[in-house]
Amino acid sequence: MNLISPIQESFSSIKQNKTRSVLAGFGVAWGIFILILLLGAGNGFQEGILQLFSSFAKNSMFIYGGHVSEKKLDKSIQHKKILFNDLDVKIINERYPEIEFISPEVIFRGNSLTIYEQNAAYPQIKGILPDYFNVKIIKPEKGRLINTLDNKEYRRVALIGKQVSNQLFPDEEPLGKEINIAGSFFTIVGVIEKGSLFTQNEQSVIYIPYNTFNDCLTPTIEYNSLVLTLAKKTDATAFENKIKTFLGKRKGFNKEDKKAIFILNFENQVKMFDKLFKGINLFLWIIGLCFLLSGIVGIGNIMLVIVKERTHEIGIRKAIGAESSSIVRMIITESIVITSMAGIIGLVVGGGVIGILNWVIESFFTDKDSLFTEASIDYAVIIFSLSILMLSGIIAGFIPAKKAASITPVEAIRN
Known part of the structure; x- marks a missing residue:
């Protein structure tokens, strides 16, 4: 043709x-x-x-404690606030091999007045383990992140957000300077890089090692926030159900109680x-x-x-x-x-x-x-x-x- x-x-x-x-x-x-x-x-x-x-590992998970809302339970558990402790973290980490990284996220509830010479700020103070930075992807614009030795040796070091840096050091280089956080002195080892929309809050945060937090600020026995990262190919939804069941039995609430704990599963979000x-x-x-x-x-x-x-x-x-x-x-x-x-x-x-x-x-x-x-x-x-x-x-x-x-x-x- x-x-x-x-x-x-x-x-x-x-x-x-x-x-x-x-x-x-x-x-x-x-x-x-x-x-x-x-x-x-x-x-x-x-x-x-x-x-x-x-800004977050795709297979990351944030677990927040809430309040028991079911009324059929024993009065001792009704309206109980769900909190976690170091033993919970240890047991969870040992019980579930699919967890790669896990860290508490402890927030200082006292007066967070932070001072350097004549400058002052009121940032949010968080105590974390180094594994935290494998869950929430935070990069330093200057200096470094908090590492294992910082936590193990109770070092008084701090990683500060960009906004905190601008408030305390408008005309100076912050690295190596000592700041007064709620009466204790810490050396700045890093400044957080400006990230995405989801990490804007990090610009007004100061991170310090978990052990140092308990040693210098408020000794924290219980806290209401855990962060963790799962290994690749792990079914995040199935793991979420497993951790709910485990925490329900351990803390005494019904796993179907949506107000007892809240789990933010980033894989499901994506x-x-x-x-x-x-x-x-x-x-x-x-x-x-x-x-x-x-x-x-x-x-x-x-x-x-x-x-x-x-x-x-x-x-x-x-x-x-x-x-x-x-x-x-x-x-x-x-x-x-x-x-x-x-x-x-x-x-x-x-x-x-x-x-x-x-x-x-x-x-x-x-x-x-x-x-x-x-x-x-x-x-x-x-x-x-x-x-x-x-x-x-x-x-x-x-x-x-x-x-x-x-x-x-x-x-x-x-x-």
């Missing part, structure tokens, strides 16, 4: 009717442009949101966002395809006009022996050529606009808290879009082609 001749005829027809061809292809070009732009922006938004979760973005992407595809459908209808209408204009020519072709299949092939080929050219233009322009959008974001929006990162389009989407274009051309030309094939030489002479 010779495809060169119909394609040449299609280009010749397009050149002779440039205005009509441009108007016919505009709808398709616009539809593909909108589809590419929507999907690119959707990917940028998705990456921006998921980037915020990079999965929920993945489902959300799948729904958003499906919605964007529907919108883009609706725009494309309007372009296909436009091309179909134009092809009907073309068939009507070329009725005389088609009749002569059939009179001298042209088969109906060749007429159908000629009309559909022209429809595919117009659709493909318009679609490729839409793809190129859409890609160009996405490139400009990325340049603007990189140049003017460098904040890590941005909910939108680099917009991108997968090659699979481009290939799929081109396939849609070819199919669209066939659909748009099918009815006009069938009408052209039904024209008889007698009808052509009458026209």
Whole structure:
């Protein structure tokens, strides 16, 4: 089957009717442009949101103690506040080998007045084990994090947030300086890097080793917060159920009591966002395809006009022996050529606009808290879009082609 001749005829027809061809292809070009732009922006938004979760290990879990709300229990347990202690942490760590890192998160409840010379601040003071930084991904802008030796040797060292640094050291380098925290002196070993939206609170926090916290500030027997990280390939949902059951038995509450403990499972949170973005992407595809459908209808209408204009020519072709299949092939080929050219233009322009959008974001929006990162389009989407274009051309030309094939030489002479 010779495809060169119909394609040449299609280009010749397009050149002779440039205005009509441009108007016919505009709808398709616009539809593909909108589809590419929507999907690119959707990917940028998705990456921006998921980037915020990079401040936490994907398989991390935060366990917070609450109050027992079930009234059928013994009076001694009703409204009991659920707290944890070092023995709980030890037993949990030994009982569940799937736990890689675990740390208490103890918050100082007293007067947190922190002083350096004439400057003062009221930050939140937290006592943590070094494993804490494998759960919450905190990076130092200057200096280092708290390590195992700091905790083991009861070192009076502190890791401070950026906001605390600005308040206490507006014109000085903070590393190595001694600050007075609630009456005890600590040496600054690091300043926390400004992170994502989820770690903004860390900018007004001072971290000190857990043992040092108990030694210098308030000896803490119980606390209401644990953080942990699970090994890869661990079923986070199944582990969450196991830890609820264990803590329920150990602390005397019903594991179904949603107010007794609250578990923030980041793996489940990420999965929920993945489902959300799948729904958003499906919605964007529907919108883009609706725009494309309007372009296909436009091309179909134009092809009907073309068939009507070329009725005389088609009749002569059939009179001298042209088969109906060749007429159908000629009309559909022209429809595919117009659709493909318009679609490729839409793809190129859409890609160009996405490139400009990325340049603007990189140049003017460098904040890590941005909910939108680099917009991108997968090659699979481009290939799929081109396939849609070819199919669209066939659909748009099918009815006009069938009408052209039904024209008889007698009808052509009458026209």
